Amino acid sequence: MAMQVNGFFNRVATIPTVPTKHPRRVATGLVAIILAISASITVAELKPEPIPNVKSIATPYPATYAVVQDFAFSGLIDSKFSLVDTHSQRFMGMMSAGQFATIDFSVPRQKFYVGETVHSRGARGTREDLITVYDFENLGIVAEIELPPKRMNVVTKKSSTAITDDDKFLLVFNMNPATSVTVIDLDSEQVVGEIQTPGCTLLYPDNARGFFTLCGNGGLVHITLDDQGNESNRWSSETFNDIDNDPLSEKAERIGDTWYLITYKGEVQPIHVDGKHPRIGERWWLANKAERDNNWRPAAWHGKATHQNGQLWVAMTPNGYNGSHKDPASHVWQYDVATQKRTNTTELKTPGVSIAVSQGTADDPPRLLVVNIEAALDIYEAQTGQYMHSITALGDTPYMVHAID
Amino acid sequence: MAMQVNGFFNRVATIPTVPTKHPRRVATGLVAIILAISASITVAELKPEPIPNVKSIATPYPATYAVVQDFAFSGLIDSKFSLVDTHSQRFMGMMSAGQFATIDFSVPRQKFYVGETVHSRGARGTREDLITVYDFENLGIVAEIELPPKRMNVVTKKSSTAITDDDKFLLVFNMNPATSVTVIDLDSEQVVGEIQTPGCTLLYPDNARGFFTLCGNGGLVHITLDDQGNESNRWSSETFNDIDNDPLSEKAERIGDTWYLITYKGEVQPIHVDGKHPRIGERWWLANKAERDNNWRPAAWHGKATHQNGQLWVAMTPNGYNGSHKDPASHVWQYDVATQKRTNTTELKTPGVSIAVSQGTADDPPRLLVVNIEAALDIYEAQTGQYMHSITALGDTPYMVHAID
Amino acid sequence: MSLLDRLSKITEHTTRGIAQRSSRRGFVGLLGAALAGTAAIPLLPVARASSPTVPSQSTGNPADPGDPTTCDYWRYCGIDGFLCSCCGGSQNACPPGTEMSPITWVGTCRNPADGLNYVISYNDCCGKSSCGRCLCNRNEDDRPVYRPAANNDINWCIGTDSGVYNCSTAVILGLATE
């Protein structure tokens, strides 16, 4: 496209019925001639395009990418993870998955690790459990790690799997219904071991090469791994979790070396994982007594998010009751965990199912990401709660969002 | 339940907080005593119930059963067939299926034959094509017949498969993209052969042990099978189908020994299959000239249905144009094929995607079944077009309905 | 651990109570609304949203009152899933061609007809994909998944031929111990 003629360009190129250099439509008359000239200069015949042609994604990812999980409740065997750019609102690509899938990712390795259960003939046949490894650049499968076929099949929970803090091992929680953890070496992409966790469930990594797991007796068990991924130490806490009266939700987030668990009624329980064993921190309430009496409680499927600068976001409902702990959330409350003070409250544009917060950069400040009850992803400025925009058509039942940064 | 006390029964049984014979709630006073007596007589403590417990379905099926296919466009690998009772509106059960599934059934054999393509790991892995055989009574899998993995994967079309008129062979159309037919013996439930059909597509059985197939040159080819399912005779018609100008829709229905095909613009083409070769019958128009000029045309995904008493129903749109042939239909027109007269017209309550008609009985007159654009099944009296009721929540994209009688 | 052993442990712990809320703003609203094609209306009541025209049913037993196709049927106090009563089964039977899971989670629900608390076993039906009808999620006394037998998030199609979930039943195991 060498030049434009007197501003004709835009108009010519967008009017559907403009005459062109097509040989059977020879233009006559002044106006037609002008149009024909401008077209011949500005509009070139389109060339054949290559087949095949498959896109890749520029890496490293910007701070604005997120993954939304379609749990696909209406067709559980065909779930998916969609990679979206929360800035441009573009859909970057997807990864199909089997039922009750999980996702982890390693930025150093530039890989996603999708946990999935499939059957050889759709809803029947031989069950296989897999960690399917995708590269960031192509969302292409680079490995399929076969697991003992007992990974926990549960409505999506972030703590079903985890990568150890040293980026060495991927841990997959099992329930058949006996409970254990499969250990995968991320260098060899092989299963290297299994750790029994009788009476205890889910995984919360510590700051080294270990994790704790929450137990049905109200305590936790902490397990340390050696270089080969075998259990090298095990420690049990005292009971600190009153499961019958006000249990700690298993949906937790972390800032630095501290996990933040929150009870159904809204009491925050820090658990510090910076030492040889976890330390059970001092509790504090999200809401004051009056608010609690007015039934403000934590809500949403996964209603917690954190920023490493010390901020915690919690999805809330003013309509709390016994059983409201998974209800959609109408608000998000924001805290400074150092002072335990609420720093902001946001009324959501549309009630939320799950939330996440991106860490952001100087150019892309942190965003609050909310998958809502209308199956869209709403994007807010995390600090102000200002609504920015949405990404729609993310599947049947998008139940979880992960910031990928 | 031996007796009822003075009409107390209904009230007692439905009041949530009535005192009962529970030992810690001893009733005192006249009213309480009366209530307690009535409760002890009429309301027995519920007994433990058996585990496992799985329902079966009474057979033979009544004339009111139908199967609705959820094509599952939003998740093609997880489609399903739902068996519903169009009289009681009850959902009787379902059959899961893989992608681009088909269904045939044999009342004499009391079996469904679901054609499906699956992959060993959901959206990837080894492709398998199957005919999965279910019994009417349990909707349980009684056989899985492995096919050459080339069955045609196409948005659901009834003529992708067929059972020969003598109930001996199931025929499955293949396209990879070479075209052929896999022959399955329904006695042995084994694949017994493959017939090449170069340039021709789909299957329309004759009245014996053969079928014809429609060809891209505007003709048809008729193939006769021997007792072993091998091709014993092949015959090609003259060209009779002006594919470029007004093609015959491949969505066809049959009355007795005559198939009724209809062009995009609404000309009916009978094809008689009662002799050694098919005979191309005389054409007639669904709509008169004035109606055609007003853009009345056949529409819907599968918009044809028949009754063996000589009636034809065709889904129509008054908004016809080049490309409207798959649009939802707003009307259904009814014909007597002997006289080629229109006998009734029905404006649909909700625009239709596909239709079928049950053959009915003296007690259950034929019903017009319409899967509509709201993903529900609407049920009408076939003769009068009177709307009866609907069955909702039949999946993502229910594109086809089959009367099972 | 046998089912009975598990249950005796479970009944020591579970405190599920009376549950009669019928039009709760459930988490399930998302799917419920999607099924009903009314996603623009947030927080629709569960039962109405997910299957607007399912014909009513009855157990036929006045001692077992209510409509097992609705989410407020008394046995469903701890259920999460598609109601088998809408899927070709019943409140205590799986749909044809599915397999009932041998292990499961339990709740304790109060029968309004006799005022007694019953231990209800929410056996999943397995081997066909999601029924997709009458999604019902009630979380009274639901505990986190680290107490699995009192949590309704788990797919209990374990020990069945297929691990694929179709719908959920609510089977009476017996009277709850006081």
Next chain:
Amino acid sequence: MSLLDRLSKITEHTTRGIAQRSSRRGFVGLLGAALAGTAAIPLLPVARASSPTVPSQSTGNPADPGDPTTCDYWRYCGIDGFLCSCCGGSQNACPPGTEMSPITWVGTCRNPADGLNYVISYNDCCGKSSCGRCLCNRNEDDRPVYRPAANNDINWCIGTDSGVYNCSTAVILGLATE
């Protein structure tokens, strides 16, 4: 038969013409409406229904005008499927991690910028399940499936590693022969 052989046969037969209707009452209304959560409104226009808030895109080439995320983009005159432009690909590229089908169906569409008719190849992208976004179905000059190369109902994920369909592209093969 090679792709080019097939195409030369195809272009003898196909008569797809100019197609610019953008808000047609398509069959695809069912899914479109479901995706938008507005199933109560029948016959919604396709493009609006299936993906209400996809950000607009441009090819960047004024000789190739229009928005490839909308169903009325000129190349889509014979398409049926999810638009890859909404799925991580583009009008002529598959999304990351999928595989483009080597064989396909074709249409002849008129480019409004130059008034020329181009042969467009609707290559499917394969190996991941339904993208589910921007469903677009246009049937101008669509022929029945017994003329496969001019029919848009077929899953062309044939000869690919996986037969599972994700979305559809619209690739320029060249000018149509007059």
